[in-house]
Amino acid sequence: MKDEHALKLDYNNALAENVGEHGLKLAEIRRELPRLATIAKQLKAQEEAGQLGFRKLPSAAEVRAVKQAGRRLRAVCDDFVVLGIGGSTLGGIALTAALAHPQHNLLPRQMRRGPRVFFADNVDPEGFEALLQVVDLRNCCFNVISKSGGTAETLAQFLVVRHRLSRALGPSGAKEKIIVTTDPKSGFLRELAEREGYATFDVPQAIGGRHSWLTAVGLLPAAVAGIDIEALMAGAAAMDERCRKSAGLNSPAEVAALIPYLAHTTRGQNVNVMMSYADALYRVADWFRQMWAESLGKKLSTSGQVVHAGQTPVAALGATDQHSQLQLYMEGPFDKILTFLTVERYRREVKIPAPGRKAPATAYLTGQTLSRLIQAEQQATETALAMAGRPSLALRLAQVSPHAIGQLLFLLQLATVYAGGLYGVDPLDQPGVELGKQLTYALMGREGYEAKRAELESWASRHKPEFVL
Amino acid sequence: MKDEHALKLDYNNALAENVGEHGLKLAEIRRELPRLATIAKQLKAQEEAGQLGFRKLPSAAEVRAVKQAGRRLRAVCDDFVVLGIGGSTLGGIALTAALAHPQHNLLPRQMRRGPRVFFADNVDPEGFEALLQVVDLRNCCFNVISKSGGTAETLAQFLVVRHRLSRALGPSGAKEKIIVTTDPKSGFLRELAEREGYATFDVPQAIGGRHSWLTAVGLLPAAVAGIDIEALMAGAAAMDERCRKSAGLNSPAEVAALIPYLAHTTRGQNVNVMMSYADALYRVADWFRQMWAESLGKKLSTSGQVVHAGQTPVAALGATDQHSQLQLYMEGPFDKILTFLTVERYRREVKIPAPGRKAPATAYLTGQTLSRLIQAEQQATETALAMAGRPSLALRLAQVSPHAIGQLLFLLQLATVYAGGLYGVDPLDQPGVELGKQLTYALMGREGYEAKRAELESWASRHKPEFVL
Numbered sequence: 046m047k048d049e050h051a052l053k054l055d056y057n058n059a060l061a062e063n064v065g066e067h068g069l070k071l072a073e074i075r076r077e078l079p080r081l082a083t084i085a086k087q088l089k090a091q092e093e094a095g096q097l098g099f100r101k102l103p104s105a106a107e108v109r110a111v112k113q114a115g116r117r118l119r120a121v122c123d124d125f126v127v128l129g130i131g132g133s134t135l136g137g138i139a140l141t142a143a144l145a146h147p148q149h150n151l152l153p154r155q156m157r158r159g160p161r162v163f164f165a166d167n168v169d170p171e172g173f174e175a176l177l178q179v180v181d182l183r184n185c186c187f188n189v190i191s192k193s194g195g196t197a198e199t200l201a202q203f204l205v206v207r208h209r210l211s212r213a214l215g216p217s218g219a220k221e222k223i224i225v226t227t228d229p230k231s232g233f234l235r236e237l238a239e240r241e242g243y244a245t246f247d248v249p250q251a252i253g254g255r256h257s258w259l260t261a262v263g264l265l266p267a268a269v270a271g272i273d274i275e276a277l278m279a280g281a282a283a284m285d286e287r288c289r290k291s292a293g294l295n296s297p298a299e300v301a302a303l304i305p306y307l308a309h310t311t312r313g314q315n316v317n318v319m320m321s322y323a324d325a326l327y328r329v330a331d332w333f334r335q336m337w338a339e340s341l342g343k344k345l346s347t348s349g350q351v352v353h354a355g356q357t358p359v360a361a362l363g364a365t366d367q368h369s370q371l372q373l374y375m376e377g378p379f380d381k382i383l384t385f386l387t388v389e390r391y392r393r394e395v396k397i398p399a400p401g402r403k404a405p406a407t408a409y410l411t412g413q414t415l416s417r418l419i420q421a422e423q424q425a426t427e428t429a430l431a432m433a434g435r436p437s438l439a440l441r442l443a444q445v446s447p448h449a450i451g452q453l454l455f456l457l458q459l460a461t462v463y464a465g466g467l468y469g470v471d472p473l474d475q476p477g478v479e480l481g482k483q484l485t486y487a488l489m490g491r492e493g494y495e496a497k498r499a500e501l502e503s504w505a506s507r508h509k510p511e512f513v514l
Numbered sequence: 515m516k517d518e519h520a521l522k523l524d525y526n527n528a529l530a531e532n533v534g535e536h537g538l539k540l541a542e543i544r545r546e547l548p549r550l551a552t553i554a555k556q557l558k559a560q561e562e563a564g565q566l567g568f569r570k571l572p573s574a575a576e577v578r579a580v581k582q583a584g585r586r587l588r589a590v591c592d593d594f595v596v597l598g599i600g601g602s603t604l605g606g607i608a609l610t611a612a613l614a615h616p617q618h619n620l621l622p623r624q625m626r627r628g629p630r631v632f633f634a635d636n637v638d639p640e641g642f643e644a645l646l647q648v649v650d651l652r653n654c655c656f657n658v659i660s661k662s663g664g665t666a667e668t669l670a671q672f673l674v675v676r677h678r679l680s681r682a683l684g685p686s687g688a689k690e691k692i693i694v695t696t697d698p699k700s701g702f703l704r705e706l707a708e709r710e711g712y713a714t715f716d717v718p719q720a721i722g723g724r725h726s727w728l729t730a731v732g733l734l735p736a737a738v739a740g741i742d743i744e745a746l747m748a749g750a751a752a753m754d755e756r757c758r759k760s761a762g763l764n765s766p767a768e769v770a771a772l773i774p775y776l777a778h779t780t781r782g783q784n785v786n787v788m789m790s791y792a793d794a795l796y797r798v799a800d801w802f803r804q805m806w807a808e809s810l811g812k813k814l815s816t817s818g819q820v821v822h823a824g825q826t827p828v829a830a831l832g833a834t835d836q837h838s839q840l841q842l843y844m845e846g847p848f849d850k851i852l853t854f855l856t857v858e859r860y861r862r863e864v865k866i867p868a869p870g871r872k873a874p875a876t877a878y879l880t881g882q883t884l885s886r887l888i889q890a891e892q893q894a895t896e897t898a899l900a901m902a903g904r905p906s907l908a909l910r911l912a913q914v915s916p917h918a919i920g921q922l923l924f925l926l927q928l929a930t931v932y933a934g935g936l937y938g939v940d941p942l943d944q945p946g947v948e949l950g951k952q953l954t955y956a957l958m959g960r961e962g963y964e965a966k967r968a969e970l971e972s973w974a975s976r977h978k979p980e981f982v983l
Contacts, residue, residue, distance in 0.1 A: 362636065395643050426950045
């Protein structure tokens with residue numbers, strides 16, 4: 046699966062020529078090409094100024110170091126738990142869901158040939174305690190991931206785990222079970238790791254959380270799950286190369302940015318549904334949700350104007366969601382564009398046998414395969430939507446492989462950065478989450494947030510909660 | 515947890531008084547009360563005409579029969595697999611995710627005191643084969659659920675399972691592992707069950723798929739997972755009673771319908787985000803996604819006018835999605851209303867210990883609890899959004915319990931039916947999924963769909979797939 050065209054972008058059904066007025070005219074698309082060329086130049090300049098960290102892929106030596114650590118961890122632990130949230134877990138989750146066995150954690154140890162892999166990505170006490178209940182602390186390694194080293198949820202999880210490990214194994218035993226992935230120099234986790242002697246991996250300073258899947262953040266859990274991270278890297282590099290060599294309507298990243306952007310800004314399609322027709326790719330849609338929402342959902346443009354930009358990403362799963370969301374997609378408002386994720390060759394084949402006696406009701410199924418069925422459903426859904434005037438894109442994978450997943454994630458990253466340029470916003474920051482953090486600190490009584498606390502109380506006193514049933 | 519007010523609806527932050535122009539004025543809300551009263555009357559008439567099947571709760575005897583079957587299955591099988599899709603699985607998934615142990619399938623048998631429970635809700639060959647790989651066919655029961663008895667995906671799964679069971683256990687051994695839940699009289703599955711002697715449960719004819727969680731469809735898997743289905747029923751009955759006794763601004767169902775409807779139709783908020791601050795309730799949001807999308811996403815009004823109604827439901831999880839979606843919710847377009855699901859008392863408590871030495875960076879966390887943290891984050895997020903002029907509702911559960919979940923699901927069902935009245939559409943049908951089904955049959959070569967196949971080919975020949983990168 047090293048074919049660099051293992052991933053195709055098909056935009057036929059996004060065009061007015063195929064779906065009518067809610068689709069885009071080729072002329073409209075072409076009109077934006079000069080803007081895309083300008084954006085490409087700006088991105089190039091940003092890259093040269095070191096501001097586009099994710100585009101500098103890790104060196105072979107860095108990947109090898111992660112691979113070796115992964116191999117060691119596969120041998121020494123029975124459980125591997127990632128403590129993190131948001132960008133610290135979404136990449137690892139997407140990679141393992143796509144490329145490990147779909148029931149990895151339920152396989153017998155000898156079939157897994159490595160530990161069970163868990164991602165603790167919330168601070169719900171019910172969920173977190175339940176997870177700690179099923180892992181065996183004596184044979185469990187914890188990978189604490191926070192770029193800043195100060196994420197509240199991750200620190201809370203970590204403090205709980207550290208205490209329990211110390212109780213179970215003593216402080217020096219505990220130390221060996223903890224691997225910290227954080228900023229190379231600063232932050233609470235970095236300081237603690239140095240003081241206590243934890244193994245560490247770096248998150249390069251120039252790479253933001255949501256772009257960190259190709260660092261130790263995403264690659265270490267993937268390696269522990271037995272995934273070929275060198276092939277992932279090669280896939281990303283192939284897509285990088287492909288997009289560097291092409292431009293405009295020949296560049297998959299530019300087309301994947303331009304079409305949803307125009308669908309939103311010229312056709313009012315403020316919802317962008319990524320509908321995967323493979324269980325394995327459903328969590329890629331979840332990873333993309335963060336990428337698209339956090340990068341493009343901005344109040345201010347780069348020139349400081351109030352724009353309130355952003356298209357809402359939605360994750361859907363075919364064929365399942367045909368029985369849940371398709372009715373709305375077919376008949377509801379014309380407020381959506383879909384992106385299908387399709388697979389040409391599934392990694393397994395399942396034949397559908399006959400039901401014993403003659404049964405006309407199932408004759409169309411028997412002798413066929415599940416892949417034939419799910420592919421027919423995908424094609425039928427895409428076509429039915431097109432016939433109903435509903436536009437869609439498709440990202441078609443030849444097969445779900447590390448190389449193809451590397452291509453896919455890198456394409457979506459690049460496309461998002463181009464979309465930032467089109468919307469005129471900075472796709473690399475997230476200023477809007479600050480207020481919620483500060484109010485959380487205020488409510489938790491953190492030192493230095495007394496004024497925020499007062500502001501919160503004053504707001505609350507002016508907004509009495511009268512309307513409760 | 516039998517308090518009938520274990521569930522509160524708080525709409526303060528949906529009001530313009532609290533969030534400004536993107537919120538609703540009380541006067542606007544009151545203006546719709548006469549329409550709601552008319553809709554309530556229509557629903558009453560529909561109910562009396564037997565058209566609102568879900569509102570007739572199952573009898574105590576029916577619930578007891580399911581409970582007994584559940585108890586027997588808990589004793590005799592090690593694995594329990596539901597074969598179904600859409601409404602046949604979403605209820606069971608929501609119930610078990612909310613009320614069984616969060617790591618149910620990874621607990622040792624003696625702690626589970628019942629089988630592992632799986633929902634096979636897709637026809638992806640990779641996912642389906644992986645599931646069959648981890649269950650032991652000799653000790654596994656399969657619950658095949660399809661109201662019509664003819665759902666393509668479910669029949670395909672079933673034919674595969676039936677063949678493998680026969681091979682492993684012989685036809686009579688296979689028979690004992692299969693339980694069919696389907697229409698009481700008609701359909702392929704009903705006929706086959708009678709011919710082959712499978713155990714069966716009925717889906718009452720008057721209850722549609724997405725409303726079937728309170729029939730054997732949802733209750734049997736819940737009972738097998740060890741959930742108190744009588745308390746679920748009691749919760750649903752309590753909410754039913756509460757909504758029958760109240761009207762207008764005193765009725766939680768009417769308010770929960772009216773506010774998102776007005777948010778959509780008067781403020782352009784075409785996206786309805788259900789954001790749960792409990793892992794346990796995340797799949798309730800998924801169940802609700804079907805309810806809201808499939809019920810309200812309609813091309814035609816009940817009087818035959820083209821309306822293209824429907825608001826797009828989105829599921830989100832707090833605190834996790836604060837690190838993924840919140841940036842967009844805070845700063846993006848004013849195109850959303852949120853519904854928070856909150857919990858006052860979590861079923862577990864986890865203390866956050868100190869990190870050994872003095873550490874100012876974590877002082878605000880130590881000595882507190884994870885529930886305190888997640889609740890502070892919920893309150894902070896809700897308030898930050900309100901301060902930014904972003905409206906929200908909240909459904910506040912005293913605790914996640916069978917009774918409270920019964921109330922919650924029933925409330926959301928009723929609210930959806932009221933919303934159907936407000937949008938002027940029939941919330942009980944789903945005509946838009948027909949075309950996709952017919953095209954699937956055509957592609958699979960089903961007899962009788964030759965004309966559809968020709969139509970598809972003619973469409974394809976007129977829409978050449980030229981635009982592929």
